[in-house]
Amino acid sequence: xxxSLLAAGxxxxxxxxxxxxxxxxGLLAAAxxxxxxxGLLARGRFTGAALFTLALExxxxxxxxxxxxxxxxxxxxxxxxxxxxxxxxxxxxxxxSADRAVAGWHVxxxxxxxxxxxxxxxTVLAAAxxRLPGALEAALLGTAAAVTLLALPWLLLRRxxxxxxxxxxxxxxxxxxxx
Numbered sequence: 001x002x003x004s005l006l007a008a009g010x011x012x013x014x015x016x017x018x019x020x021x022x023x024x025x026g027l028l029a030a031a032x033x034x035x036x037x038x039g040l041l042a043r044g045r046f047t048g049a050a051l052f053t054l055a056l057e058x059x060x061x062x063x064x065x066x067x068x069x070x071x072x073x074x075x076x077x078x079x080x081x082x083x084x085x086x087x088x089x090x091x092x093x094x095x096x097s098a099d100r101a102v103a104g105w106h107v108x109x110x111x112x113x114x115x116x117x118x119x120x121x122x123t124v125l126a127a128a129x130x131r132l133p134g135a136l137e138a139a140l141l142g143t144a145a146a147v148t149l150l151a152l153p154w155l156l157l158r159r160x161x162x163x164x165x166x167x168x169x170x171x172x173x174x175x176x177x178x179x
Contacts, residue, residue: 003039003082005087007032007050010079014057014058017067019064021061029057035047036086039086039090047090053078073122076121077115077121084109088110
Protein backbone atom coordinates (compact mmCIF):
# COMPACT_ATOMS: atom_id res chain seq x y z
CA UNK A 1 0.00 0.00 0.00
CA UNK A 2 2.74 2.47 0.98
CA UNK A 3 4.73 1.68 -2.17
CA SER A 4 1.76 2.39 -4.43
CA LEU A 5 0.91 5.67 -2.65
CA LEU A 6 4.49 6.90 -2.77
CA ALA A 7 4.83 5.85 -6.42
CA ALA A 8 1.63 7.78 -7.22
CA GLY A 9 3.05 10.88 -5.54
CA UNK A 10 6.34 10.55 -7.40
CA UNK A 11 4.47 10.09 -10.67
CA UNK A 12 2.23 13.11 -10.10
CA UNK A 13 4.83 15.68 -9.02
CA UNK A 14 6.60 16.18 -12.38
CA UNK A 15 3.29 16.30 -14.27
CA UNK A 16 2.06 19.25 -12.23
CA UNK A 17 5.26 21.21 -12.89
CA UNK A 18 5.72 20.31 -16.57
CA UNK A 19 3.86 23.01 -18.43
CA UNK A 20 3.68 22.06 -22.12
CA UNK A 21 5.22 18.65 -21.48
CA UNK A 22 2.39 17.60 -19.15
CA UNK A 23 0.75 15.19 -21.66
CA UNK A 24 4.03 13.35 -22.31
CA UNK A 25 4.92 13.25 -18.63
CA GLY A 26 1.39 12.08 -17.86
CA LEU A 27 1.97 9.04 -20.06
CA LEU A 28 5.29 8.34 -18.35
CA ALA A 29 3.63 8.82 -14.95
CA ALA A 30 0.92 6.32 -15.83
CA ALA A 31 3.49 3.83 -17.13
CA UNK A 32 5.62 4.23 -14.00
CA UNK A 33 2.65 3.77 -11.71
CA UNK A 34 1.45 0.71 -13.65
CA UNK A 35 4.95 -0.78 -13.42
CA UNK A 36 5.02 -0.12 -9.65
CA UNK A 37 1.64 -1.80 -9.21
CA UNK A 38 2.77 -4.72 -11.37
CA GLY A 39 5.88 -4.89 -9.22
CA LEU A 40 3.68 -5.38 -6.17
CA LEU A 41 1.62 -8.06 -7.89
CA ALA A 42 4.54 -9.83 -9.59
CA ARG A 43 6.72 -9.91 -6.47
CA GLY A 44 9.18 -7.20 -7.51
CA ARG A 45 9.73 -8.17 -11.15
CA PHE A 46 8.77 -4.72 -12.53
CA THR A 47 10.69 -2.69 -9.96
CA GLY A 48 13.43 -1.69 -12.38
CA ALA A 49 10.96 -0.59 -15.02
CA ALA A 50 9.02 1.44 -12.46
CA LEU A 51 12.15 3.21 -11.22
CA PHE A 52 13.44 3.86 -14.72
CA THR A 53 10.13 5.32 -15.88
CA LEU A 54 9.64 7.50 -12.81
CA ALA A 55 13.25 8.73 -12.98
CA LEU A 56 12.92 9.49 -16.70
CA GLU A 57 9.74 11.43 -16.03
CA UNK A 58 11.46 13.53 -13.36
CA UNK A 59 14.57 14.06 -15.54
CA UNK A 60 12.43 15.39 -18.39
CA UNK A 61 10.59 17.75 -16.03
CA UNK A 62 13.89 18.88 -14.54
CA UNK A 63 15.35 19.48 -18.00
CA UNK A 64 12.59 22.01 -18.69
CA UNK A 65 13.78 24.02 -15.70
CA UNK A 66 10.34 24.07 -14.09
CA UNK A 67 11.19 22.07 -10.98
CA UNK A 68 13.40 23.54 -8.29
CA UNK A 69 16.89 22.04 -8.12
CA UNK A 70 16.41 21.06 -4.49
CA UNK A 71 13.44 18.85 -5.34
CA UNK A 72 15.84 16.18 -6.57
CA UNK A 73 16.74 15.48 -2.93
CA UNK A 74 13.21 14.42 -2.00
CA UNK A 75 12.61 12.70 -5.32
CA UNK A 76 15.81 10.63 -5.01
CA UNK A 77 14.88 9.57 -1.50
CA UNK A 78 11.37 8.71 -2.71
CA UNK A 79 12.70 6.54 -5.53
CA UNK A 80 14.93 4.64 -3.13
CA UNK A 81 12.05 4.10 -0.70
CA UNK A 82 9.71 2.90 -3.49
CA UNK A 83 12.41 0.52 -4.71
CA UNK A 84 12.97 -0.93 -1.26
CA UNK A 85 9.24 -1.25 -0.57
CA UNK A 86 8.64 -3.05 -3.86
CA UNK A 87 11.55 -5.42 -3.29
CA UNK A 88 10.60 -5.94 0.35
CA UNK A 89 7.04 -6.82 -0.61
CA UNK A 90 8.46 -9.49 -2.92
CA UNK A 91 10.13 -11.19 0.05
CA UNK A 92 7.08 -11.15 2.32
CA UNK A 93 5.16 -14.40 2.64
CA UNK A 94 1.74 -14.20 0.98
CA UNK A 95 -0.14 -16.20 3.60
CA UNK A 96 1.23 -14.87 6.87
CA SER A 97 1.84 -11.43 8.28
CA ALA A 98 5.38 -10.29 8.95
CA ASP A 99 6.83 -10.46 12.42
CA ARG A 100 6.67 -7.04 14.12
CA ALA A 101 10.34 -7.07 15.09
CA VAL A 102 11.42 -7.87 11.53
CA ALA A 103 9.08 -5.23 10.15
CA GLY A 104 10.44 -2.70 12.64
CA TRP A 105 14.01 -3.35 11.53
CA HIS A 106 13.00 -3.05 7.88
CA VAL A 107 11.28 0.28 8.54
CA UNK A 108 14.33 1.55 10.41
CA UNK A 109 16.64 0.42 7.61
CA UNK A 110 14.32 2.08 5.10
CA UNK A 111 14.42 5.36 7.01
CA UNK A 112 18.23 5.27 7.19
CA UNK A 113 18.41 4.47 3.47
CA UNK A 114 16.08 7.38 2.63
CA UNK A 115 18.19 9.79 4.69
CA UNK A 116 21.35 8.47 3.02
CA UNK A 117 19.79 8.98 -0.42
CA UNK A 118 18.81 12.54 0.49
CA UNK A 119 22.33 13.29 1.78
CA UNK A 120 23.87 11.82 -1.37
CA UNK A 121 21.57 13.92 -3.58
CA UNK A 122 22.39 17.05 -1.57
CA THR A 123 26.10 16.27 -1.88
CA VAL A 124 25.80 15.94 -5.65
CA LEU A 125 23.95 19.27 -5.81
CA ALA A 126 26.63 20.92 -3.70
CA ALA A 127 29.40 19.43 -5.83
CA ALA A 128 27.69 20.59 -9.02
CA UNK A 129 27.95 24.19 -7.82
CA UNK A 130 31.54 23.76 -6.67
CA ARG A 131 34.17 25.66 -8.64
CA LEU A 132 37.44 23.75 -8.49
CA PRO A 133 40.67 25.65 -9.13
CA GLY A 134 42.44 23.01 -11.20
CA ALA A 135 42.20 19.85 -13.24
CA LEU A 136 43.76 17.69 -10.52
CA GLU A 137 41.05 18.58 -8.01
CA ALA A 138 38.34 17.97 -10.59
CA ALA A 139 39.86 14.59 -11.50
CA LEU A 140 40.07 13.56 -7.84
CA LEU A 141 36.47 14.59 -7.20
CA GLY A 142 35.31 12.74 -10.33
CA THR A 143 37.23 9.61 -9.32
CA ALA A 144 35.75 9.69 -5.82
CA ALA A 145 32.25 10.11 -7.28
CA ALA A 146 32.76 7.23 -9.72
CA VAL A 147 34.08 4.91 -6.99
CA THR A 148 31.12 5.81 -4.76
CA LEU A 149 28.58 5.23 -7.52
CA LEU A 150 30.13 1.89 -8.45
CA ALA A 151 30.35 0.76 -4.82
CA LEU A 152 26.73 1.52 -3.92
CA PRO A 153 25.09 -1.24 -6.02
CA TRP A 154 27.68 -3.74 -4.81
CA LEU A 155 27.05 -2.84 -1.16
CA LEU A 156 23.28 -2.94 -1.64
CA LEU A 157 23.53 -6.32 -3.38
CA ARG A 158 25.59 -7.76 -0.52
CA ARG A 159 23.02 -6.41 1.96
CA UNK A 160 20.18 -7.85 -0.10
CA UNK A 161 21.82 -11.29 -0.26
CA UNK A 162 22.25 -11.28 3.51
CA UNK A 163 18.61 -10.25 4.08
CA UNK A 164 17.11 -12.81 1.72
CA UNK A 165 19.22 -15.76 2.80
CA UNK A 166 19.32 -14.93 6.48
CA UNK A 167 23.10 -15.18 6.49
CA UNK A 168 25.62 -12.46 7.12
CA UNK A 169 26.64 -10.60 4.01
CA UNK A 170 30.29 -11.40 4.71
CA UNK A 171 31.27 -14.36 2.65
CA UNK A 172 32.41 -15.14 -0.81
CA UNK A 173 29.31 -13.59 -2.38
CA UNK A 174 27.36 -16.82 -2.83
CA UNK A 175 25.10 -16.20 0.18
CA UNK A 176 26.67 -19.07 2.16
CA UNK A 177 28.27 -18.29 5.51
CA UNK A 178 32.07 -18.01 5.54
CA UNK A 179 33.89 -21.36 5.75
